[in-house]
Amino acid sequence: MQDNNKNNTDNRPNQLLIRLYTHNIRYATAYPFKNELPWSKRAPLIIRSILFHSLHNPESLICLQEVLHNQLLDILEGLGPEWSHIGVGRDDGKKAGEYSPILFRCCIWAVQSSQTIWLSPTPDKPSKGWDASNKRILTSALLRHWKTGQSVLALNTHLDDQGTRSRLESANIILAHIAAQQEQYRKNEQQQQQQQQEQFTPDEETYLLLATEDSPLLDLRTTVGKSDRYGHKNTFTGFESRPVDQKRIDFLFLSKGCWDVQGYGVLETKFEDGVYSSDHRPVVGDVSLSLKLPPV
16 A cells, blocks of 8 residues: 655655646636636536645645635635645735645645745736736745755746736746845755746747746756657647647746656646636646755
């Protein structure tokens, strides 16, 4: 019998194994699209997906987008008391508007620090930037692994779907935040991670900025060979799954030089019951981080 709560460092000495899971769950709208069921019908599907795909990895980090406060409460209740979250509503920095939360098991990770950054010229207060259609935020959490003491920086964001300049300027803010965190880590002699979920296509200037050779980030999907990728390529489907609508706009990024990637997949959101859990598919990656060896 396997102990599902067994810490993953037991299986690979000096390696911290983490499952990354990101999903735009579609906000609970009062005006659903064709084939879109209300949140009360979709919520159990979202919750079961998170539970199933994090079952065998207690270190799993879950990033969600388009989450309203009532949806966050439903998800946390469904996941159970071992789960906690970092993040606030983008409209007021409290509970109003969409969250981009980071979920984790509090018995596995301790929160060292957390921050919400508005992707605008005034990043320290609720605000909308440039040509964005809505306020957009970056959720940043510095987490410490209880057992090993290893620190990991997790980032989650949802870029604007309409503002091209907003997406590009937001990427610059994110890169500046990463650079500042890296400098702090150097001072503390710590290693670090960046995990992000973005909204743009791989041929857009924003993606090219984040994935350039000079960027500290790499697209997790590109580190896995075609034969080793699981599931779909496209992450956005809408609620009708018309091929013309589908595109890859949900991403997992990692910091370069720190991580070993074991797997990547884009999961399904519609099964035999015909119900779409969301108009986006979850993206999952399995990664490992080499731990510092204790002095001999």
